[in-house]
Amino acid sequence: MRYEESDKVELKREIVKDLDKEIIAFLNAHGGTIYIGVDDYGNVVGIPHDSKDIYDQKISSIVTEGIKPSAKQLVSFRYDNDNVLVIHINEGIKKPYYVASTIPRPSGTYIRVGRSKQQLTDEEILFMLMDSMKISFEKEITETHLNSLQY
DSSP: OOOOOBTTEEEESSOOTTHHHHHHHHHHTTOEEEEESBOTTSOBOOOOGGGHHHHHHHHHHIIIIIEESOOTTTEEEEEOTTSOEEEEEOOOSSOOOEETTSOSSTTTOEEEETTEEEEOOHHHHHHHHHHHTTOOHHHHHHHHHHHHHTO
16 A cells, blocks of 8 residues: 555654644544554554554543543544554544543644644634534524514
């Protein structure tokens, strides 16, 4: 397989400190895949066999405890034939997803833009919340205005 970064693919040589943010960015966008054990040029370096249990525990911890709301059903991982850890992330349905130790604020809420993750602004977080709750700002304004006219 040829590995190349794109808007749906992230390559990592090893597990990095901000892997939770990378996963969150894909959850808040259109999903994607993170390959761990591949350098930035697409060269396979693989995962050392004796590190697999540690990597599995770290990924499980991120998915079950490090992200809010829960992303357990949206993230899966396995090792491929190249001994590369493949983390597949589906698009989230309860956006915005954020780092569990924060609240939905820019410091913990990310989205995939092109080949990188970007912090969301307060306004983007608000619109994402409204969209996931199916709230239309225009509809809310109109209904509130109409209710006030009924007095």
